[in-house]
Every structure is written in C-alpha cells, then in structure tokens.
Amino acid sequence: MHPQDFEAPVIRQLREDLALALRAAAHHGLAEGVCNHFSVELPDGSGRFLLNPRGLLWQEIGADDIVMVDGHGEKLAGRHAVEPTAMFIHAAVHRIAGKACVLHTHMPYATALTLTADRALDTTLSQNAMRFHDRVAIDDAYNGLALDTSEGERIARAMAGRDVAFLGNHGVIVCGDRIAHAYDDLYYLERACLHQVLAQSTGRPLAPVAAELAHKVGQQAQGERLQSELFFEALRRLL
Template sequence: MNRIDVSDLSLREDLALALRAAAFHGLAEGVCNHFSVAVSDHTFLLNPRGLHWSEVQAEDIVLVNEDGTVLEGRHPVEPSALFIHAAVHRIAGHAVVLHTHMPHASAFTLTEAGAIDPMSSQNALRFFDRVAIDRDFNGLALDLSEGERIARAMGSNDVAFLANHGVIVAGSNVAYAYDDLYFLERAAQQELMARSTGMATRPIADRELARRTAEQIQGERLQSRLFFEALRRIIPSRTS
C-alpha cells in the first residue's frame, strides 16, 4: 500500500483542511461521505461520523484500522466509510481516498455514459486515461464485500465514477487529490452546462494532443500545492 511519510499532526491538519475546503466549494452532502489517508498498511485517518465537513478540525480526525476499530479519536466512524476506504486503500493501494456525492460529477453516474468525457475540455483532459466506471449499483456499502467490489472496479485508476452513487478520487498526497477532486467537479459542471444549451458540443479531436496535455498537467503539480496552501490561508482552522 502507498502511504504518506509525514507527521501525524500534519496529515490530520491536511485532511481536515480538505474537508473544510470541500464544504467551502459546495462538494459536501449533509454529514455523509468520507476522506481518508493511509498511515500504515492496516490503519488510516478518517473524518468522524456526524460532523459537517465545515466544522472538522485536526483534533476531530479519527485513526482506525481496517477492521473498524477506533485506535485514536473521540468520535465514532460511519460503517460505509470503513468498508469503502479500507478496501480501496488495501486493494487499489492508494494513499489518499476522497469519496463524495458532489453534484455535477455525480450526475454523470446517472447517465449511460457513466462519467465525464475526458476530451470535452481542458479541465477534463487532466483525467485522460485515469477514470474507471463502475456500472453496477449494488446498494449501500454496508459490508466488506461491497467495498472490495468497488475497489476492484476502480483497479489501477485513481478516479472512479460509481453507478447511481458518486465518485472516488485518489492520490499520492492530500493536496494533489483535493486539486483533482475540485477540477473533476469543475469539468463535470462545464460539460453539463454545455450540454444543457442544446447546442452540439465539440470535444477535442486530437487524442495525441489530449495525451500530451494530460501529461503536462500531471507532470507539473506546483499549481496543486499552491492551490492547497491558498485554501489553508482563506479557510483557517479554529486555532489559526
């Protein structure tokens, strides 16, 4: 499993910031959905059950093992979070796993296409050859087998559209994963807005150009780090 080798406090602060940022950007849904970071082969940090993302602070983040035991933290955890995140960390090997029902990206999980068109826009191009589509809705993820099914459908991809459900965005660190989450929603919003006009859309036609552009975006991640640090300044914690 890939995991992040930084201080526990730093990880908790980054994870809490990503949650508050998601609320700030309108990507939260009630007190549902989950963000997690692997800290060992069998443990990960997770947002707690019952807190709105806008109020989550570093001290609220919970450390759990893949069996669902709370190792550190004062809050309980939500069962589906354990089943989905434990499986994606263990099977797909991702260090950071962000799961949301954010509205525009999730809208595509209700369609025959199942996901955005990665050739539709410059924002969408960053997801070229990175997206898995799970076309089988199988109810709530309330057991380990469903989490494992989702993880296997995701495979080696770091973005997954889950049929009639939501999305998963994974990454090597919190800043990169959150940047991708944000731009996935923006790409989905742009495509939906273009389609809603009734005018014919005009996807990028040159696949080699699309590939090169995607590689350029993925190869230059300073912008992702700068974005996350800007969010740290404008969405401070209670102790900042």
C-alpha cells in the first residue's frame, strides 16, 4: 500500500469517525482498560480495515492513532503497534460474517447478561430492547481467550448473520454498515441491558410485550437511522 493511501480523504474520514466512536464509548462508560477493539473495513473490497492500536485508552485516541491492517493482521500503516489478539475476532467477523464495522466490548450491563442462564437481552421488554428484536445471536460456548484464528472463526460463524452477538461469559459484538449506526446500536444496547438488570433487581415479575409488537418496534427503529447520524454528530461536537 502506498503511504499516501492512508491519508486519502475517505480513509481519513473513517479514521476520524472510528476515533470518535472510541472516545464516545469511553465517555459513556463502555471501555475496559486498554482492551477491546473497534474496527471498520475499507470500502474498496481489499479486505483491509482500520483498528484502534495496542496500549491506548479509548479516551485518548485520535485519528492519527488509528492503524490500518490487512486481513491477516499485518500492519500496513499507523504509528502504533497492533494487538495480535484483536485480529482473531475482528478479521474473522469481517471476513466470515461480512460486517463492515465491528465493535467488541465488555461493557458492564450487556456483559452481566451474558453471565446469566439466558445469556442475552430479552428483546420483548423495554422499547430500547425491542430495536434489537430478531437481530441477536447468542454464542454460549465460551472457550477461553480468543488466542487463535479458529476461535475467532467459531465466534463469527455463531453470529449466523445477525448483527448483535452476546458472547457467553465474555462480552458483546455489535456490527453495522456504518460507524454511526453501529455506535448508536452499541449505546442503546447497553441502555437496554441496564434497564433489564435494574428491573430484575427489583425482584418483581417482568412484563414483556408480545413478540409481534417487539418485531414492529424493531422495524420502526431500523427506519429511523437519521437519529443515529444526528446522535453521532452531536457526539462529534461534544468530544
């Protein structure tokens, strides 16, 4: 890759957007140390993608900190190192699940639900939860740290075409075609999980809606993506 490619306007914008999503996640309490990764595939079909680097807190990441890697995890551009383990999940999800933007976190409330027997959010409870109805996959076969290609591929296949995956005893993956849409989903997924955990903590019986209504609300939310973009631009002004 020619070094100038990294500064091409379309790639520069993706770098800025990815850095913004990472800072927003830190702002919203979704980060965990210097762990976890956000990635976005380049739109040229090359299999290359952008990724946050090793060892930086999400709150300090700017566009110039983002690195570019190929589908095998080889760094192509950027001033920082790449964490090898990042590649095992992200490269597989990009390649096998065909997802352009992949956000992987251990955010507190969503992760808490992966520790329960149900493993995931109940998408018939809150309005926020209903936006994910028919979109959630559950991978309940926790197999330790993702330290090899086969584990990342197993996780990618377990997603079964869904764009949200709850990884048992681990965390979550949220995917999307655009960074703004994926981040909006990540934020509201954690809010929905927070509401469910709070409701369960009361000890009172929960009151789900019919699956048909949850499906309708989910379709309505998918049709309101302008709201996702407005939210992301508001975060750009704030952060």
